[in-house]
Amino acid sequence: MSSIAVEKARxxxxxxxxxxxxxDMEWVAVAEGCELLNWPFTxxxxxxxxxxxxxxxxxxxxxxxxxxxxxxxxxxxMHRGNQLSFHGWQRISRNKQEKExxxxxxxxxxxxxxxxxxxxxxxxxxxxxxxxxxxxxxxxMTVFASQEEKAGxxxxxxxx
Ligand SMILES: [Zn+2]
Numbered sequence: 001m002s003s004i005a006v007e008k009a010r011x012x013x014x015x016x017x018x019x020x021x022x023x024d025m026e027w028v029a030v031a032e033g034c035e036l037l038n039w040p041f042t043x044x045x046x047x048x049x050x051x052x053x054x055x056x057x058x059x060x061x062x063x064x065x066x067x068x069x070x071x072x073x074x075x076x077x078m079h080r081g082n083q084l085s086f087h088g089w090q091r092i093s094r095n096k097q098e099k100e101x102x103x104x105x106x107x108x109x110x111x112x113x114x115x116x117x118x119x120x121x122x123x124x125x126x127x128x129x130x131x132x133x134x135x136x137x138x139x140x141m142t143v144f145a146s147q148e149e150k151a152g153x154x155x156x157x158x159x160x
Pocket of ligand 1: 071097098
């Protein structure tokens with residue numbers, strides 16, 4: 001787990017306190033100095049980042065679009081250079097930068113404080129509340145959960 005990825009996501013929420021959910025990623029990306037472009041990419045390219053420019057494939061479903069913008073913003077916050085992403089949950093290997101961007105994006109979209117408030121909701125409702133794919137909620141609550149969260153959830157579970 002990358003604590004840098006989680007910290008970068010925390011800083012975004014510190015710079016823009018009081019964001020409502022689902023997070024308005026287009027607004028946040030622009031506030032963080034990025035420019036968004038809709039681009040007619042051909043499959044499997046969904047998102048591209050070059051400098052401060054974020055290109056997102058046209059015609060994507062809203063939740064996927066939000067997730068891709070968060071992912072590109074995460075690269076912007078953590079990595080230099082350009083990233084071209086071939087997105088898909090079934091991808092077997094993702095390099096270190098891609099994993100860091102995925103983790104940071106999960107924490108931008110689903111920050112710890114809000115998750116703690118609503119985590120008793122069923123999965124579909126959490127996905128609805130945060131406006132993200134259900135798969136991202138699952139990842140956020142497993143591989144991308146912070147140590148503190150894991151410890152807290154374990155205690156709550158044992159308490160039942
Ligand atoms: Zn990427």
